[in-house]
Amino acid sequence: MLVGDRIDRGARVLRVLLVDSDPERAAAVEAGLSATGCTVVAIASGTRDLTRHVRDTGAEVIVCGLDDPSRDELEGMDALHRDEPRPVILFAEKAEPEQIEAALAAGVSAYVVEGMAPARMRPVIEVAIRRFRAHQALREELATARRDLDERKLVDRAKALLMSRHRLTEPDAYKRLRRMAMDRGLRIPILAALLVDAD
Amino acid sequence: MRNGVHRTGPERGPRPIHPRSNGGPHLALPGPEDRLVPLDADDAPRPTLRRPVLRTLRLGFVPLTDAAPLLAAQELGLFDAVGLRVTLSAEPSWAALRDKLAFGALDAAHLLGPMPIALAAGLTGVRAQVTIAAGLGANGNTVTLSNRLAQDLGRFPSPLAAASFAALVRRRAAAGRPPLTIAVVFPFSSHSYLLRYWLAKGGLDPDRDLRLTVVPPPMVAQRLAEGEIDGFCAGEPWGSHAAALGAGRIALSSGDIWPNHPEKVLAFDTAYATRDPESATACTAAVIAAARWLDEPANQAEAVNILRRRAFPKLDRTEIAAAFEGTAEGLPLDAPLRFHNATLPRREQAAWFLRQMRRWGHVPAAVSDSLALAPWRQEIWRAAAARLHEAEPPAPPPPPSSPLTDSLEHA
Numbered sequence: 001m002l003v004g005d006r007i008d009r010g011a012r013v014l015r016v017l018l019v020d021s022d023p024e025r026a027a028a029v030e031a032g033l034s035a036t037g038c039t040v041v042a043i044a045s046g047t048r049d050l051t052r053h054v055r056d057t058g059a060e061v062i063v064c065g066l067d068d069p070s071r072d073e074l075e076g077m078d079a080l081h082r083d084e085p086r087p088v089i090l091f092a093e094k095a096e097p098e099q100i101e102a103a104l105a106a107g108v109s110a111y112v113v114e115g116m117a118p119a120r121m122r123p124v125i126e127v128a129i130r131r132f133r134a135h136q137a138l139r140e141e142l143a144t145a146r147r148d149l150d151e152r153k154l155v156d157r158a159k160a161l162l163m164s165r166h167r168l169t170e171p172d173a174y175k176r177l178r179r180m181a182m183d184r185g186l187r188i189p190i191l192a193a194l195l196v197d198a199d
Numbered sequence: 200m201r202n203g204v205h206r207t208g209p210e211r212g213p214r215p216i217h218p219r220s221n222g223g224p225h226l227a228l229p230g231p232e233d234r235l236v237p238l239d240a241d242d243a244p245r246p247t248l249r250r251p252v253l254r255t256l257r258l259g260f261v262p263l264t265d266a267a268p269l270l271a272a273q274e275l276g277l278f279d280a281v282g283l284r285v286t287l288s289a290e291p292s293w294a295a296l297r298d299k300l301a302f303g304a305l306d307a308a309h310l311l312g313p314m315p316i317a318l319a320a321g322l323t324g325v326r327a328q329v330t331i332a333a334g335l336g337a338n339g340n341t342v343t344l345s346n347r348l349a350q351d352l353g354r355f356p357s358p359l360a361a362a363s364f365a366a367l368v369r370r371r372a373a374a375g376r377p378p379l380t381i382a383v384v385f386p387f388s389s390h391s392y393l394l395r396y397w398l399a400k401g402g403l404d405p406d407r408d409l410r411l412t413v414v415p416p417p418m419v420a421q422r423l424a425e426g427e428i429d430g431f432c433a434g435e436p437w438g439s440h441a442a443a444l445g446a447g448r449i450a451l452s453s454g455d456i457w458p459n460h461p462e463k464v465l466a467f468d469t470a471y472a473t474r475d476p477e478s479a480t481a482c483t484a485a486v487i488a489a490a491r492w493l494d495e496p497a498n499q500a501e502a503v504n505i506l507r508r509r510a511f512p513k514l515d516r517t518e519i520a521a522a523f524e525g526t527a528e529g530l531p532l533d534a535p536l537r538f539h540n541a542t543l544p545r546r547e548q549a550a551w552f553l554r555q556m557r558r559w560g561h562v563p564a565a566v567s568d569s570l571a572l573a574p575w576r577q578e579i580w581r582a583a584a585a586r587l588h589e590a591e592p593p594a595p596p597p598p599p600s601s602p603l604t605d606s607l608e609h610a
């Protein structure tokens with residue numbers, strides 16, 4: 001997908017997926033974004049598969065109305081660890097200054113209010129992307145470390161459970177755990193989680 | 200400046216208020232006299248300046264059957280009866296509702312049970328402190344599958360057994376078919392965690408063997424009909440709606456996974472509840488009274504009217520009525536949607552959701568139980584219940600777990 005001829009202006013073109021169910025408002029927001037050197041690669045409204053849409057359009061950032069019904073799907077993409085999460089920038093038609101402040105304090109990457117001068121929008125979007133990437137890298141690192149640790153802890157607890165319940169030695173408890181998992185076609189940590197949770 | 204001078208009716212002590220003559224619940228609210236709004240005094244001459252000052256509380260909800268206690272409280276005049284003016288706004292998504300509560304655009308909201316945990320832990324970047332004043336219901340979600348999937352399953356007894364579903368998923372995988380896509384309504388929802396629990400009970404890993412996705416409730420039936428998803432877990436009336444459209448079959452209800460599980464909650468922005476505990480308590484009293492009214496079988500028809508008028512004007516009456524009748528596709532459910540006994544918020548029940556969130560790696564280990572479960576407090580409920588002379592509801596059965604031990608150990 002070509003991004004057009006704005007590249008020669010010096011500033012990199014940002015590829016934006018705009019999610020808005022109101023075509024008129026979407027057009028206005030698109031005009032505002034274009035003026036700041038962003039390319040709106042697609043406007044999605046009530047899209048079938050937002051994840052696929054994001055991937056297909058190669059969007060770097062998603063801009064979405066605070067009140068758009070698609071917001072829960074965007075949250076789902078991020079929270080369900082599915083595919084490629086993107087920073088989401090919210091915009092609202094009107095917001096009290098204290099609400100914007102609260103939004104930023106709460107950790108939303110950016111909160112754009114309609115009518116914001118285009119010159120101010122671009123830096124807001126860039127900061128949002130930088131913050132998001134830093135956060136994402138940290139999160140992935142943590143998630144991997146945590147998963148390994150959690151799984152090991154779970155298996156240890158499940159082993160302890162079986163050892164005390166059936167007076168088994170540790171290797172026997174592990175064998176039993178492994179057999180139970182194999183019998184059910186489950187990964188050992190999943191079975192361990194079930195056992196621990198059931199206790 | 201709030202004192203007895205504002206009262207307009209003849210002097211009398213605290214008394215029951217009759218918010219509506221057509222069968223609304225009677226609210227007996229002993230309390231400071233100036234809180235009572237003499238609704239029956241409309242004919243009396245009353246200079247505007249002398250009217251009791253009604254405070255305005257901004258309350259948000261997502262249009263679902265279990266928003267009924269909020270809608271009924273307003274329609275029956277119960278908020279007026281406790282001296283509250285409430286603006287009740289329908290929000291288009293859970294994310295919008297959450298943000299408005301977190302950013303101070305709403306004072307209170309109808310939230311999914313795991314959302315306060317997500318907010319306390321700052322899970323999707325948004326961190327906020329909320330206080331749960333009441334539960335809004337128990338049970339009330341369905342797992343609905345596409346017709347094609349139901350066909351592949353063959354004849355199955357209702358509720359569908361997790362093992363039968365898992366066997367189908369494995370058969371599909373063995374045949375090299377793509378994983379099924381099942382939608383939930385929000386990543387941090389009772390729907391998501393009950394469904395995951397059920398799938399794991401069948402021996403499936405929900406993150407590997409299936410594709411879980413998010414679809415807003417009003418869209419699930421259409422997506423199912425179009426084949427975009429193979430099934431969903433959503434609150435009523437959307438399962439009954441999908442079945443009525445012929446888009447799918449209701450395989451089980453969430454109450455079949457955890458009987459009488461807590462569902463939505465009424466959550467206040469903690470700053471608001473601290474600043475104005477009187478309004479928070481009054482609002483909660485009205486909601487508890489509405490929940491009691493909703494559980495009366497004689498009020499079902501009126502409840503359906505209220506929901507149809509306020510939330511689902513395009514749906515057929517029967518689709519809305521199913522949840523109140525406790526049926527799915529005409530068959531009675533073992534654990535149907537109930538309101539009143541679920542109003543007392545119970546931290547030990549919320550702890551089950553937190554355990555599930557940890558189990559699936561959604562809550563970092565650094566987030567302590569006490570931080571994550573801090574929103575569950577009973578003070579507001581108890582203060583509200585005392586006004587209504589409500590007794591504590593019976594303790595619900597514990598969350599599921601022991602049958603699983605049996606099935607694992609003795610299988």
